[in-house]
Amino acid sequence: MPDFPWDSLATAAATARAHPGGIVDLSVGTPVDPTPEVVAEALRAASDAPGYPQTWGTPELRTAVAAWFARRRGVPGLDPDGVLPTVGSKELVAWLPTLLGLGPGDLVAHPRIAYPTYDVGARLAGARPVVVDSVDDLERAAAEGPVRLLWLNSPSNPTGRVLDVAEMAALVTAARSHGAVVASDECYAELSWAGAAEPSPVPSVLDPRVSGGDLDGLLAVYSLSKQSNLAGYRAAFAAGDPVLVRELLQVRKHAGMIVPAPVQAALTAALADDAHVSAQRERYRSRRAVLLEALGRAGFRIDDSAAGLYLWATRDEASAESVAWFAERGVLVAPGSFYGPAGARHVRMALTATDERVAAAAARW
Ligand SMILES: Cc1ncc(COP(=O)(O)O)c(C=O)c1O
Numbered sequence: 001m002p003d004f005p006w007d008s009l010a011t012a013a014a015t016a017r018a019h020p021g022g023i024v025d026l027s028v029g030t031p032v033d034p035t036p037e038v039v040a041e042a043l044r045a046a047s048d049a050p051g052y053p054q055t056w057g058t059p060e061l062r063t064a065v066a067a068w069f070a071r072r073r074g075v076p077g078l079d080p081d082g083v084l085p086t087v088g089s090k091e092l093v094a095w096l097p098t099l100l101g102l103g104p105g106d107l108v109a110h111p112r113i114a115y116p117t118y119d120v121g122a123r124l125a126g127a128r129p130v131v132v133d134s135v136d137d138l139e140r141a142a143a144e145g146p147v148r149l150l151w152l153n154s155p156s157n158p159t160g161r162v163l164d165v166a167e168m169a170a171l172v173t174a175a176r177s178h179g180a181v182v183a184s185d186e187c188y189a190e191l192s193w194a195g196a197a198e199p200s201p202v203p204s205v206l207d208p209r210v211s212g213g214d215l216d217g218l219l220a221v222y223s224l225s226k227q228s229n230l231a232g233y234r235a236a237f238a239a240g241d242p243v244l245v246r247e248l249l250q251v252r253k254h255a256g257m258i259v260p261a262p263v264q265a266a267l268t269a270a271l272a273d274d275a276h277v278s279a280q281r282e283r284y285r286s287r288r289a290v291l292l293e294a295l296g297r298a299g300f301r302i303d304d305s306a307a308g309l310y311l312w313a314t315r316d317e318a319s320a321e322s323v324a325w326f327a328e329r330g331v332l333v334a335p336g337s338f339y340g341p342a343g344a345r346h347v348r349m350a351l352t353a354t355d356e357r358v359a360a361a362a363a364r365w
Pocket of ligand 1: 088222
């Protein structure tokens with residue numbers, strides 16, 4: 001396994017903590033606003049849970065997921081049998097190659113600048129991670145060996161780039177031609193800064209314009225950690241091809257990978273309530289505006305960042321230099337190099353700090 005990247009931020013963190021105004025930690029995308037009351041209440045109401053929960057999720061949860069896809073993601077008619085709750089989505093990202101039975105000789109493709117767990121998941125299975133951002137990349141990888149799984153991540157962590165319908169559809173078609181499963185990690189889909197268009201302007205891999213109306217080999221991976229301030233609940237799910245979901249379900253039943261019953265109830269309630277999601281989106285929108293203005297003043301350029309919880313910023317210097325510049329001003333950010341060598345001249349700044357801390361950071365630049 002690679003070293004856990006955040007451990008290497010200890011020096012910058014110590015510098016930032018020594019600032020007289022206190023640290024502003026923008027290095028991790030961990031929500032700081034309260035868990036919505038409607039969700040906490042559902043958790044409390046389900047707290048008497050003496051029996052084992054269903055690995056597949058309650059019928060209510062699976063129906064709520066299907067209704068959410070129809071309402072928010074432009075995916076009508078999703079079969080609730082093709083839904084599977086997960087213990088947060090990081091575990092699924094890390095274990096999907098293993099759950100699919102991949103191993104030595106198999107290739108797992110993921111974006112060039114990416115959340116590190118796609119690579120970790122390939123390694124856990126003994127498979128080989130390869131970088132794929134385009135159909136050409138996929139064809140090159142497929143010439144080296146069997147690409148069995150293609151990860152998409154839109155909106156991207158860390159860049160905030162959004163794949164449009166045509167880009168996604170082309171990747172799906174190419175992956176299918178090689179028999180690869182396409183898993184699309186979409187956990188920032190509700191945080192689009194393009195406007196409040198409904199349904200989401202961020203297409204899902206299950207959107208019929210992408211899938212062609214056939215979910216064969218497709219899996220959307222979604223988490224409520226970010227949109228609903230539920231990272232502490234570990235509340236997420238995968239949805240898509242019912243045949244694939246059943247295969248994953250069988251292994252997860254054997255392995256005891258079960259979402260606790262009160263969390264299933266909380267997840268169901270959260271998916272039925274859009275109001276808390278828009279309130280949270282507006283909080284992030286105003287923090288983002290404050291940071292954007294201050295970063296501009298400090299000479300940073302923002303690349304991509306059309307959606308999601310991060311600003312992908314550069315001053316055309318090594319990311320370690322930018323990290324040190326921010327740390328001297330009491331602000332901790334993540335170097336882009338955590339997300340691959342192609343990120344080595346950017347830093348990633350999360351919007352997950354209180355209004356007070358965000359204002360404090362902006363005032364120091
Ligand atoms: C792209 C991406 N996928 C998955 C996750 C995991 O989220 P969780 O395990 O909280 O559902 C994160 C968290 O930061 C992420 O950025």
